[in-house]
Amino acid sequence: MSSWRSWHRPLVLFTAAMAVMTVVSAIGLIADDRVLAGAAIWFKPFKFAVSFVVYALALAWMLTLVIRGRRIGWWAGTVVALSSLVEMAIITGQVIRGKRSHFNHATPFDETLFSAMAVTVVILWTGTLVIAILLLRARITDRASAWAIRSGVLLTLVGAGFGFLMTQPTPEQRAAGILDTADVIGAHTVGVPDGGPSMPLTGWSTTGGDLRIPHFIGMHALQLLPLFLVALVCLAPRFPRLRDPRVRLRLVLVASGTYAAVVALVTWQALRGQPLIHPDGATLGAAALIVVASAVAACFWALRPAPVQQRPYSHHGSGAGPDSGSDFDFDSDSDSDRSQKELLS
Numbered sequence: 001m002s003s004w005r006s007w008h009r010p011l012v013l014f015t016a017a018m019a020v021m022t023v024v025s026a027i028g029l030i031a032d033d034r035v036l037a038g039a040a041i042w043f044k045p046f047k048f049a050v051s052f053v054v055y056a057l058a059l060a061w062m063l064t065l066v067i068r069g070r071r072i073g074w075w076a077g078t079v080v081a082l083s084s085l086v087e088m089a090i091i092t093g094q095v096i097r098g099k100r101s102h103f104n105h106a107t108p109f110d111e112t113l114f115s116a117m118a119v120t121v122v123i124l125w126t127g128t129l130v131i132a133i134l135l136l137r138a139r140i141t142d143r144a145s146a147w148a149i150r151s152g153v154l155l156t157l158v159g160a161g162f163g164f165l166m167t168q169p170t171p172e173q174r175a176a177g178i179l180d181t182a183d184v185i186g187a188h189t190v191g192v193p194d195g196g197p198s199m200p201l202t203g204w205s206t207t208g209g210d211l212r213i214p215h216f217i218g219m220h221a222l223q224l225l226p227l228f229l230v231a232l233v234c235l236a237p238r239f240p241r242l243r244d245p246r247v248r249l250r251l252v253l254v255a256s257g258t259y260a261a262v263v264a265l266v267t268w269q270a271l272r273g274q275p276l277i278h279p280d281g282a283t284l285g286a287a288a289l290i291v292v293a294s295a296v297a298a299c300f301w302a303l304r305p306a307p308v309q310q311r312p313y314s315h316h317g318s319g320a321g322p323d324s325g326s327d328f329d330f331d332s333d334s335d336s337d338r339s340q341k342e343l344l345s
Contacts, residue, residue: 008074011060014081018056021049021088028095037100038195039203044101045092047203051219052084055156058222059131062149066134076130083123090117103167103186103194118167125160132157144229144248151256152225155263159218162267166211188212191273199277206277209270218263228255241303250302258294265290 028042035041059077066073090113094101101117104110132153140146167186169179172193179185187194192208204210229252236242242251266276269283279287 006064007060008063008077008081010078010081011056011063014085015053015056015060017085018049018052018088021092022046022053025049034098036095036098038198041095041098043203045088045095048088048091051216052088054223055219056081056084058152058226059128062135062153063131065138065140065149066131067139068137069134073131073134076127076134080124080127080131083120083127087117087120087124090120100184102188103184105185106183121160121163125157128153128157128160142245144232144245144252145226147249147256148225148229148252151252151259152222155221155225155256155259156219158260158263159215159221162211162215162218166215190270204276206275208275209273210276211267211270213270213276214263214267217266221259221263225252225256225259228252241305247303251298254294254297254302257297258290261290261293 025042025046029040029046032040032042059080063073063077091101094104094110094113099106099110102114104114132150135153136150138146140149166188169185170187170190173179173182173185173187176182184194188210189196189205190209190211192205196208197206198204199206202212202216204213229248232242232248232251236248241247265283265286268286269276269279274280274283
């Protein structure tokens with residue numbers, strides 16, 4: 001595997017900037033006691049900075065896997081870095097002013113800033129889409145690694161897309177009939193106003209649906225699915241069945257399907273105005289179905305032993321027969337070890 005110095009430079013620099021911003025925002029949380037929309041005013045830039053660190057760093061590494069279309073990938077990564085930087089600059093600037101950054105239509109200036117943020121989000125999503133297409137076309141030696149990366153980036157696109165739902169006027173805002181003069185248009189929550197009781201750390205609503213939940217879970221498939229495969233590789237020395245690349249591939253496919261189902265479930269829950277921590281019977285039933293289906297797929301399909309395939313009869317030497325040779329090994333130990341080393345690197 002190539003050195004980190006070959007990773008996409010603009011995304012790496014953006015990651016470093018967001019790491020610094022994480023520290024600055026943490027200091028702001030301690031030193032600045034201002035509250036905006038029911039949360040500490042520096043909480044939003046802190047969350048965005050942390051999220052951008054892992055998001056940009058993952059893309060910077062994944063772009064090293066692109067061979068065909070490498071120049072296109074470089075430009076797409078650069079566009080993602082620049083658009084994300086502009087978005088963070090607007091969020092931080094509004095915090096300094098003591099104003100909302102999202103859904104703010106209070107003044108022409110605030111509305112212009114929010115419109116600029118909307119444009120950066122569209123550009124960021126488009127840049128990620130281009131990278132996803134390049135990764136789908138990339139030749140990655142280990143199939144489990146290939147599908148972990150491809151599934152992760154596709155689910156990330158879905159998760160990022162939920163951001164567009166939040167910018168739409170809520171039914172309550174439409175019913176009020178004052179969209180032309182409203183200070184706030186759009187919301188994170190469904191069924192309740194933004195700024196109500198929320199969960200610690202995440203800030204997700206405890207009284208209504210919250211579209212930030214599928215947005216967050218979907219976007220971080222980019223890191224979690226490859227990390228799941230890394231965990232399988234690390235466990236392989238202790239669990240011999242995991243040494244088989246085909247078993248790891250099937251487990252990655254099961255994990256990807258399960259992850260997609262969870263994203264769909266929390267989206268359905270949020271759109272019904274239901275808090276994450278107060279699921280109803282339908283949500284619990286759907287969750288149980290996902291757990292059972294995933295367990296069955298993992299145990300009876302993904303972890304099944306590979307069928308034994310024997311060499312044909314040899315025409316050379318005495319005593320040759322079906323049991324005289326070793327089984328065909330389509331995924332040799334050397335290939336498996338090499339794939340594991342590449343992934344762990």
